[in-house]
Amino acid sequence: MLDRCKDIANRAGLDETKWDLKTFRSTYATRMLRAGFDVRTVQHWMGHRSLETTMRYLAVASQSVCCRPSS
Numbered sequence: 001m002l003d004r005c006k007d008i009a010n011r012a013g014l015d016e017t018k019w020d021l022k023t024f025r026s027t028y029a030t031r032m033l034r035a036g037f038d039v040r041t042v043q044h045w046m047g048h049r050s051l052e053t054t055m056r057y058l059a060v061a062s063q064s065v066c067c068r069p070s071s
Contacts, residue, residue, distance in 0.1 A: 026057065033061035 005024050009016060025046065032042045043054040 026060075029054070029057040030061045033058055 029042055029046050039054055039058055043051055048054045
């Protein structure tokens, strides 16, 4: 999995020193929630035992969607 993530990051032009698997997972979970996935689905895909853990991503996703300045 790590090799696959490194490959994706390299193709995207990301500096390997500025990301790790935790960042990759966090981004994935937040994007799933922004895309409208159910919190329980995200919980399952992320392998979280506790819904509270997944809810942290929901707070980030909601904040970034709800609090953007209007254009």
